[in-house]
Amino acid sequence: MGVSFKASNGSCYAGFWNQDSPVGPGALLSKEKGLVYAGYFEDGKRSGAGVSFQPEDRSLFIGQWRNGVQQLKGTLVDQDGTLLYSGGFANGKRSGTGTEYDPNGQVRYTGKWAENAWNGEGVWYREDGHVIKGQFRSGAVDGQAVEYSKNGVKLYEGGFENGVYSGKGCRYFPGGGRYEGSFLDGKPVGWLSGYDADGNLVYEGHWENDEFQGQGRYFSNGEKVYEGEFFHNQFEGQGLEYQNGEIAYRGGFVCSSREGLGVLYENGEPRYAGEFCKNRMHGRINEIQNGQVLAECVYQDGVLRYEKRYSLSDGKPYLAFEGFMKNGKPGGMGCRYNPYGEKVEEGLYQDGELAKSMQVAPKKMPLLPENPENPAYEAYRKGPEYGIELPVCSGIYTGVLKNGLPNGRGTILRGDHRYTGEFINGAPAGRGVLYQNDGTIIEGKFFMAPAGFTGLRHLAFENGIEYWYQ
Numbered sequence: 001m002g003v004s005f006k007a008s009n010g011s012c013y014a015g016f017w018n019q020d021s022p023v024g025p026g027a028l029l030s031k032e033k034g035l036v037y038a039g040y041f042e043d044g045k046r047s048g049a050g051v052s053f054q055p056e057d058r059s060l061f062i063g064q065w066r067n068g069v070q071q072l073k074g075t076l077v078d079q080d081g082t083l084l085y086s087g088g089f090a091n092g093k094r095s096g097t098g099t100e101y102d103p104n105g106q107v108r109y110t111g112k113w114a115e116n117a118w119n120g121e122g123v124w125y126r127e128d129g130h131v132i133k134g135q136f137r138s139g140a141v142d143g144q145a146v147e148y149s150k151n152g153v154k155l156y157e158g159g160f161e162n163g164v165y166s167g168k169g170c171r172y173f174p175g176g177g178r179y180e181g182s183f184l185d186g187k188p189v190g191w192l193s194g195y196d197a198d199g200n201l202v203y204e205g206h207w208e209n210d211e212f213q214g215q216g217r218y219f220s221n222g223e224k225v226y227e228g229e230f231f232h233n234q235f236e237g238q239g240l241e242y243q244n245g246e247i248a249y250r251g252g253f254v255c256s257s258r259e260g261l262g263v264l265y266e267n268g269e270p271r272y273a274g275e276f277c278k279n280r281m282h283g284r285i286n287e288i289q290n291g292q293v294l295a296e297c298v299y300q301d302g303v304l305r306y307e308k309r310y311s312l313s314d315g316k317p318y319l320a321f322e323g324f325m326k327n328g329k330p331g332g333m334g335c336r337y338n339p340y341g342e343k344v345e346e347g348l349y350q351d352g353e354l355a356k357s358m359q360v361a362p363k364k365m366p367l368l369p370e371n372p373e374n375p376a377y378e379a380y381r382k383g384p385e386y387g388i389e390l391p392v393c394s395g396i397y398t399g400v401l402k403n404g405l406p407n408g409r410g411t412i413l414r415g416d417h418r419y420t421g422e423f424i425n426g427a428p429a430g431r432g433v434l435y436q437n438d439g440t441i442i443e444g445k446f447f448m449a450p451a452g453f454t455g456l457r458h459l460a461f462e463n464g465i466e467y468w469y470q
Contacts, residue, residue: 341398
């Protein structure tokens with residue numbers, strides 16, 4: 001047994017020797033670091049049981065050495081004797097199976113190690129109480145793993161990358177629901193599916209920042225109730241609303257309420273098209289029956305206030321009533337018309353009946369705005385082309401129009417006569433009645449300017465208007 005010094009580096013060895021080489025029990029000291037190692041030597045190198053001291057963090061390694069390198073299993077403790085690590089070592093580094101402890105002596109990680117870092121299967125006990133079991137790489141969760149709350153409730157199962165959710169996975173809610181799909185940088189991205197505690201599908205679509213965002217579908221009790229655009233978990237933008245498996249509304253939404261332009265359905269068929277506000281019809285609305293617009297209306301907070309209502313004659317719409325409405329009946333100023341655009345009555349209505357005859361001026365009905373994003377709405381945006389006291393063809397016309405000209409049934413008033421009947425492209429054509437100022441009435445079948453027709457009667461007026469009839 002003896003002591004040796006090296007003047008070159010100031011190191012000192014105290015212990016047993018064999019042919020000038022440390023052997024057996026001994027201690028190695030350093031001028032700068034103090035005690036470096038205490039334990040067994042062989043051929044001048046650390047070998048067997050021993051304790052090494054790390055001045056950088058003042059920790060101690062207790063374990064086995066071979067050929068000067070930490071081997072097999074060992075234990076690391078700090079200067080106060082607090083356990084830091086217990087487990088395998090290889091080539092002086094934590095390797096194999098081992099357990100790491102926090103400063104309070106609680107397990108921080110247990111599992112596989114390589115090159116002093118978590119690598120392979122392991123369990124991480126986080127400071128917030130969460131527990132993650134699964135694959136680790138280079139000291140971080142990487143691969144398939146499961147995260148639990150401090151109460152043992154599963155929070156997430158699926159892929160991780162560099163410590164955060166990544167790839168395919170499933171996120172669980174405290175109440176028992178879950179959503180599954182793709183994750184990136186710890187957040188759900190792309191198309192995901194969400195389920196309630198009973199396993200019923202609640203949502204499928206795009207997510208962003210842990211919220212329904214973009215295109216998606218929302219379900220209630222397993223039935224789809226909405227499909228379209230989302231923003232901050234709300235129906236927002238263009239969408240379709242469903243009831244009992246059938247479409248109920250197609251159009252705009254704001255904060256999950258019908259808002260803007262849309263189409264309301266009954267029994268899966270379009271019934272109303274127009275403007276909506278806070279789930280109610282509000283503004284211009286077209287009423288639809290059997291695929292045709294048969295009323296152009298004005299609503300206020302879901303209540304009908306004014307309408308132009310059409311009826312069908314020989315399958316073609318004609319204006320039957322225009323005026324103010326109250327409790328679903330004519331109430332206020334209004335007019336009734338026959339199929340040829342002639343006023344039957346006009347005046348003040350009460351409870352659906354004419355209370356006082358008087359001349360009234362119809363309300364100008366604005367067109368509904370365009371919305372190319374909603375083809376169903378565009379199909380019913382316009383009512384029947386119909387004119388009321390419209391200046392056209394050198395007269396005042398009320399009746400059906402096509403491309404701005406009388407076409408169908410109507411009545412035209414001119415300075416010296418009046419014609420009530422059928423039109424084609426602005427000209428009398430079909431059954432009709434011509435009333436002249438002198439009281440003469442001509443009733444029959446009228447024709448457009450003939451080309452080669454014979455046997456037709458002809459009547460011309462001073463303003464250049466001509467009729468052919470029989």
